Amino acid sequence: MISIILNIIITVAQVVGGLISGSLSLLSDALHNFSDVLSLIISYIANKLSAREASVSKTFGYKRAEIIAAFINASSLIVIAIILIKEAVERYFNPQSIDSTMVIWLAILAIAGNGFSVLLMKADSKTNMNMRSAYLHLVTDMLASVAVLIGGLLMKYYQLFWIDSVLTAGIAIYLIVVGYDLLKSSFNVLMLFTPSDIVIKDIVEAVCEIEEIKNIHHIHIWQLNEKEVHLEAHVEFHKNISISEFDSILTKIEKVANDEFNINHINIQPEFNKEDPKDIIVQD
Numbered sequence: 640m641i642s643i644i645l646n647i648i649i650t651v652a653q654v655v656g657g658l659i660s661g662s663l664s665l666l667s668d669a670l671h672n673f674s675d676v677l678s679l680i681i682s683y684i685a686n687k688l689s690a691r692e693a694s695v696s697k698t699f700g701y702k703r704a705e706i707i708a709a710f711i712n713a714s715s716l717i718v719i720a721i722i723l724i725k726e727a728v729e730r731y732f733n734p735q736s737i738d739s740t741m742v743i744w745l746a747i748l749a750i751a752g753n754g755f756s757v758l759l760m761k762a763d764s765k766t767n768m769n770m771r772s773a774y775l776h777l778v779t780d781m782l783a784s785v786a787v788l789i790g791g792l793l794m795k796y797y798q799l800f801w802i803d804s805v806l807t808a809g810i811a812i813y814l815i816v817v818g819y820d821l822l823k824s825s826f827n828v829l830m831l832f833t834p835s836d837i838v839i840k841d842i843v844e845a846v847c848e849i850e851e852i853k854n855i856h857h858i859h860i861w862q863l864n865e866k867e868v869h870l871e872a873h874v875e876f877h878k879n880i881s882i883s884e885f886d887s888i889l890t891k892i893e894k895v896a897n898d899e900f901n902i903n904h905i906n907i908q909p910e911f912n913k914e915d916p917k918d919i920i921v922q923d
């Protein structure tokens with residue numbers, strides 16, 4: 640919470656400072672900080688939403704709110720970065736004078752603010768993975784502000800105004816790298832792609848080791864959100880087993896899927912001599 644508030648203060652100061660001083664690199668650092676604040680707020684709201692209960696009209700509740708938030712965050716990050724690169728290229732060939740004193744002071748403010756957040760999180764970052772990623776993110780934020788500070792000094796003492804465009808492009812490229820990763824992983828979840836750490840061939844082999852099972856086919860493995868992985872499939876049996884026998888085999892399948900593949904929701908259609916396509920992946 641403290642680091643969110645600090646980030647908001649820094650961002651507002653940098654946006655105003657960037658506009659007044661005419662420094663694009665300060666503005667891009669601000670937009671980066673702004674996107675951080677936005678993603679923290681969106682994650683917070685999404686988190687609250689996803690805790691809402693499911694209902695007859697929303698059987699999954701809002702469990703995908705965080706994935707949609709991540710997708711929107713990543714897309715806007717990339718759009719912002721592309722606009723910044725376009726501006727930076729135009730500025731490079733047409734440099735403008737910049738109030739470098741203001742750039743220097745605002746960069747120092749950003750370094751101090753982010754530095755304080757880094758200190759706050761340092762202890763937690765050693766035990767909690769989520770805090771560790773937030774911590775590392777803040778460290779890179781601080782390095783971006785250090786670059787802006789160095790740029791401000793070069794502009795003030797050597798009038799190297801082109802440095803502003805170069806720094807802007809550097810920050811924008813960093814935004815694209817971060818945004819692309821997030822865009823790709825949220826896109827994969829939204830498209831119901833098989834989670835990248837699950838190999839379908841392995842799960843087929845593991846399930847077929849249960850002796851009553853003839854084959855498993857028509858498989859779908861997809862993620863509802865970061866926590867929940869679903870498996871849907873048809874399972875064909877050698878014999879016309881009873882439903883209670885199926886139940887005990889289902890428990891075995893659930894155990895394999897859960898222990899070896901981290902799949903936590905399973906929906907199986909049992910079959911005996913049913914005429915349907917027996918491909919592992921059924922087209923259409």
Ligand SMILES: [Zn+2]
Nearest residue numbers: 857873910915
């Ligand atoms: Zn089938």
